Amino acid sequence: MTEVSTRRNRSAAAPSKTSAGNQEVIPAVRAFNVVVNRVERISSNFRRITFGGACLSDFGVQGSTLDLRIKVMIPPANGECADLGALMDGEGSGWYQQWLSLEPSERGDMRTYTVRDSRCDQETPELDVDFVMHFDAAGNGGPASQWAAAAEPGDRVWLIGPNIHAASCSTAGAYGGIEWRPGLAQNVLLAGDETAVPAISAILESLPKDIKGHAFLEVPHGSDCQDIQTRSGVGISWLVRGGRPHGELLDAAVRQAVRVPGWVSLAAPFRVSLGSDTPSGQALAAAAGRAGGPERAAGPEPEDIDVDKTILWETPQLLDAAALDGSLNPDKPSGALPFYAWIAGEAAVVRGLRRYLVRDVGIDRKQVAFMGYWRQGKAEG
Incomplete structure (x- = not known):
């Protein structure tokens, strides 16, 4: 069977809807009761679980999944979660409070993960x-x-993710669970630890050939280095x-790639210099403009965030090219950053790199997405 013949037409409206007056609204997020199809140990510290189920034909966004986040509802000790489908049906965002009100032995645990790959448009949808x-x-780990570690083919679990039939899932950029929004930038920097490897990998696989820059991935063990195609x-x-x-090598690599400039020209958001040991680093240096102008040593001090009390999540989308002054960078279309x-x-x-890039280097906060995926010593709440 050819690839074309195995693809499903997913443009039809989904049956799951809520009413808003006389208008039926398709919810952007829904629950998916899926089954474990395969389990693969891909390295010392990574385990890939492939989920399947007919319901996944309604999962996803139009286009690449990029850094798409979903919720995995970890079953309680008895192995059976509450019926998330019934809990979410017609309740909008109120399902979460209902879920929290359940007994811990019934609700299990909720964790956030990135979709590494989605094949939900095929006859047998999987992700x-x-x-x-x-x-x-001592061998102790979180839920x-x-x-x-114990998952086997046939196990069932609930996922919460995007409903491809919803208007807000019509494009990857419109869905709130995707943060990769580079605008028209042609030079990019990606940096993350092992928890960000799936997202960075999926992003790299989606990038067109004219995008340049560098990706730094810090992992615990040499076997965790994966073959990413881009x-x-x-x-x-x-x-x-x-x-x-944790993070020492990542912090040093980013500081080596994007060094504190002697000045930052108004003709470009920042100026960088790269170490000779940074492969492909010249692409980042090329992102800085060369025209002269008033000089400044650094950017503003970013708001301090207590990462033990508050989630660090700052992902401003780049300004639309049409809103930018073309004179800022005449070599780029419409003055795109x-x-x-x-x-x-x-x-x-992430907080340390945020302060370095925004304050010390002077990069405009509209050009960087900072995401604290987890906090050492603290479980996801």
């Missing part, structure tokens, strides 16, 4: 989620790691942590 296996020296000109560097502190950075991982590490 892959890569789980990072977090265990201490998600424990579940993923048509783009983005270089990829794997940083093997070993026994070093030339650079975009996407940084995710342990919250304290």
Whole structure:
């Protein structure tokens, strides 16, 4: 059977709807009761679980999934979660409070993951989620790691994700669970730890050939370095942590790639210089303009965020090209900002890079997405 013949037409409206007056509204998010089809250990610290089920024909967004986030509802000890489908039916966002009101033995745990790959437009819809296996020296891990380690084909679980039939899922850029929004930037920086590897991998696989820049991925072990295919000109560097502190190598790599400038011209959001040991780093340097202008040493001090109390999540979308002054960068169409950075991982590490890039280097906050995926020593609430 050819690829064309295995693809489903997913443009038809979904049957699940809520009423708003006389108008039927398709919810942007819904629950999917899926089955584990396959489990694969892809490295020392990554376990790929492939989920399937006919309901997944309604899952996703139009276009690439990029860094699409979903909720995985980890079953309680008895192995049976509450019926999320009934809980979410017609209730909009109120399902979450209803879920919280359930007994812990009934609701289980909710964790956020990135879709590594989606094949939900095929006759047998599937999607892959890569789980990072977090265990201490005694073999103790959180609910998600424990579940993923024991998962077998045939196990059932609930996922919460985008309904492809909803208007807000008509494009990847319109759905709130996707943060990769580089605008017209041709030079990009991606940086993250092992929890960001699935998202960065999916983004790199989607980039067109004219995008340049660099991606830095810090992982615990050498076997965690994966073969990522990309048509783009983005270089990829794997940083093997070993026994070093979490984020140390990632922080150093970003600071080496984007150094504090002697000045920042108004002709470009920032100016960078690269170390000779940074492959493909010249693409980032090329993102800075060369015209003269008033100089400044750094950008404003970003708002301080207590990552032990607040989630660090700052993902402003780039200004639309039509809203920019074309004289800012005459070499770019419509004056489009030339650079975009996407940084995710342990919250304290991300906070340090946020301060460095915004304050010390002077990069406009509209050009960087900062996401604290997790906080060391703290479970997702």
